[in-house]
Amino acid sequence: MKYKITLKGRTYEVEVQRGEAMLLDEYDAVAPVPAAPATPAAAPAAPAAAAPVSAGTKVDAPLPGNVLNVKVSVGQAVKAGDVLVIIEAMKMENEVAAPCDGVVKQIVADKGAVVATGDTLLVI
Secondary structure: OEEEEEEOOEEEEEEEEOOEEEEEEEEEOOOOOOOOOOOOOOOOOOHHHHOOOOOOOEEEOOOOEEEEEEOOOOOOEEOOOOEEEEEEEOOEEEEEEOOOOEEOOEEOOOOOOEEOOOOEEEEO
């Protein structure tokens, strides 16, 4: 079987036979040029632009992924260590805990949102 593997901007063509791997070729990866869409689509609104973040302690996403569940609601009192949000990344569920005691002021990322590392999830 032949495989193409791209790692850190380099593409490797590898052939595997009976548990033995042999490198066939190695070259710089070239990003494909996206084709122009046939019909223009409306750009989705960025969630961060939709609602300004209130003042307080921001709880940011520690890793990129999908928000599976928001376990708190606005106005709810939380203690340091309480689970606030569950993010799925690489088929693993990761709990995001409260960094301090307080009251939830704002929820920025709702269930189903896709977040990047450092995106604000909520404000305490």
